Amino acid sequence: SMDWTRVGALTQELKEKEVLIRGRVHTTRPVSKNMAFVVVRERGFTVQCLVATHEAGVSRQMVKFVAALNRESIIDAIGMVSVPGNPIKGTTQQVEIHVRKLYCVNKAMPTLPINVEDAARSDAEIEAALQAGDKLPRVNQDTRLNFRVLDIRTPANQGIFRIQCQVGTIFRQFLLSEGFVEIHTPKLIAGSSEGGSAVFKLDYKGQPACLAQSPQLHKQMAICGDFGRVFEVGPVFRAEDSYTHRHLCEFTGLDVEMEIKKHYSEVMDIVDRLFVTMFDSLNEKCRKELEAVGKQYPFEPLKYKPKTLRLTFEEGIQMLKDAGVEVDPLGDLNTEAERKLGQLVLEKYDTEFYLLHRYPLAVRPFYTMPCYDNALYSNSFDVFIRGEEIISGAQRVHVPEFLAERAQACGIDVNTISTYIDSFRYGAPPHGGFGVGLERVVMLFCALGNIRKTSLYPRDPQRITP
Ligand code: ATP
Ligand code: AMO
Numbered sequence: 001s002m003d004w005t006r007v008g009a010l011t012q013e014l015k016e017k018e019v020l021i022r023g024r025v026h027t028t029r030p031v032s033k034n035m036a037f038v039v040v041r042e043r044g045f046t047v048q049c050l051v052a053t054h055e056a057g058v059s060r061q062m063v064k065f066v067a068a069l070n071r072e073s074i075i076d077a078i079g080m081v082s083v084p085g086n087p088i089k090g091t092t093q094q095v096e097i098h099v100r101k102l103y104c105v106n107k108a109m110p111t112l113p114i115n116v117e118d119a120a121r122s123d124a125e126i127e128a129a130l131q132a133g134d135k136l137p138r139v140n141q142d143t144r145l146n147f148r149v150l151d152i153r154t155p156a157n158q159g160i161f162r163i164q165c166q167v168g169t170i171f172r173q174f175l176l177s178e179g180f181v182e183i184h185t186p187k188l189i190a191g192s193s194e195g196g197s198a199v200f201k202l203d204y205k206g207q208p209a210c211l212a213q214s215p216q217l218h219k220q221m222a223i224c225g226d227f228g229r230v231f232e233v234g235p236v237f238r239a240e241d242s243y244t245h246r247h248l249c250e251f252t253g254l255d256v257e258m259e260i261k262k263h264y265s266e267v268m269d270i271v272d273r274l275f276v277t278m279f280d281s282l283n284e285k286c287r288k289e290l291e292a293v294g295k296q297y298p299f300e301p302l303k304y305k306p307k308t309l310r311l312t313f314e315e316g317i318q319m320l321k322d323a324g325v326e327v328d329p330l331g332d333l334n335t336e337a338e339r340k341l342g343q344l345v346l347e348k349y350d351t352e353f354y355l356l357h358r359y360p361l362a363v364r365p366f367y368t369m370p371c372y373d374n375a376l377y378s379n380s381f382d383v384f385i386r387g388e389e390i391i392s393g394a395q396r397v398h399v400p401e402f403l404a405e406r407a408q409a410c411g412i413d414v415n416t417i418s419t420y421i422d423s424f425r426y427g428a429p430p431h432g433g434f435g436v437g438l439e440r441v442v443m444l445f446c447a448l449g450n451i452r453k454t455s456l457y458p459r460d461p462q463r464i465t466p
Contacts, residue, residue, distance in 0.1 A: 023074070
């Protein structure tokens with residue numbers, strides 16, 4: 001009756017101790033009739049096991065059985081931890097198990113659609129092999145996503161989704177400690193919550209309905225309902241029609257809404273402290289995971305400051321102008337201009353995390369509060385990592401008549417949101433909030449370049465399976 005030791009916990013301190021491990025057959029390598037190696041993998045950690053007839057109790061038959069195990073089968077192995085003279089190549093753990101007993105707990109099929117060993121290789125490794133005259137298989141993204149259950153077994157993917165878990169954990173912990181209440185709003189709603197066309201329409205028992213494009217309306221209504229400060233972690237649906245590296249049709253929204261006493265900077269202060277806490281925590285608590293991601297997809301650690309840089313939209317436009325980029329001073333920044341501004345900010349302020357506020361009112365959703373001093377601008381902001389948007393936020397219009405007027409001006413059918421507008425007629429405090437795309441945070445923190453890498457089962461305009 002031994003207890004299982006985690007593969008990731010097999011260190012040289014366990015030398016000469018007998019251990020029981022459970023994991024998958026990562027690779028097998030027969031050496032002779034009397035000897036075979038099997039690399040066992042558990043949650044991204046790997047260890048080399050030696051099965052040889054010179055160990056007591058190991059027969060030739062057992063060597064043959066082990067050498068023929070299908071990759072990805074689940075096995076239990078019992079053996080002695082030993083420390084070889086030379087470093088072991090290709091495994092995460094620097095010890096070897098001299099196996100005494102080995103059981104197959106459940107076998108995998110003989111030929112798998114993805115070989116996890118292939119899926120874990122970096123481009124650099126594949127290139128180096130090519131230079132040396134070898135060809136290593138490259139697993140393309142569609143194959144990875146089609147057989148995602150195999151793909152997510154790689155160390156990098158194990159890291160990515162553990163980092164994603166930590167982002168969600170810090171979001172929740174930080175906000176709870178600041179007095180926010182977690183809420184759960186409906187995803188089946190009567191009308192579009194953001195305006196615009198990117199909405200999934202459906203039939204709700206004979207009535208037209210939509211999948212929520214955000215919890216925007218209901219999180220604000222929770223503030224009208226006196227919760228003071230709320231947050232939500234939930235699915236967000238957008239019927240995006242183009243295929244890009246950073247848009248999904250379903251993503252995870254991290255949403256915040258809060259009363260404001262004096263100024264929308266109170267909302268930006270929360271963003272600032274939340275994200276600095278989050279980045280510090282990722283760097284400290286996810287060191288191993290970040291290393292595993294970087295091994296397959298090399299990236300530079302994110303540069304950020306203890307106090308987040310805030311620039312006005314006008315200042316951003318001026319920086320772009322000074323660099324010779326022509327942009328509409330009252331329009332939105334396109335993806336290219338956003339990236340360029342990211343570079344300029346990095347050069348001038350040495351940070352890759354910053355906030356742009358006072359956006360032109362015309363490019364923001366109907367519920368956004370105009371600036372008191374100049375109604376061409378608004379009390380709104382976007383937050384960027386490495387020149388790409390991760391957050392939008394703003395103070396909201398809390399006067400019902402004006403809210404209805406703004407909705408109408410933005411071409412929204414006010415009848416579909418009448419219960420929302422009515423909730424401001426019962427007395428509404430000044431408030432604001434923001435929405436974060438979880439997959440974008442992880443993608444940009446690790447500079448992964450494609451949002452499909454940070455969504456467990458991505459939904460894009462071309463994919464709704466697995
Ligand atoms: P959101 O619209 O939800 O705030 P976003 O990152 O798409 O997130 P936008 O302000 O809408 O931000 O868009 C910024 C730029 O990104 C646009 O000017 C456009 O160049 C590009 N863009 C936005 N949506 C799409 C899309 N669905 N397909 C391709 N490009 C897009
Ligand atoms: P917005 O539409 O900017 O704002 O969305 C907020 C954040 O969600 C992420 N995001 C996406 N992620 C993946 N795929 C998409 N298609 C996608 N679209 C958006 C981005 C973006 O910054 N209600 C407001 C928020 C608020 O004001 O509170 C809203 O939805 O990271």
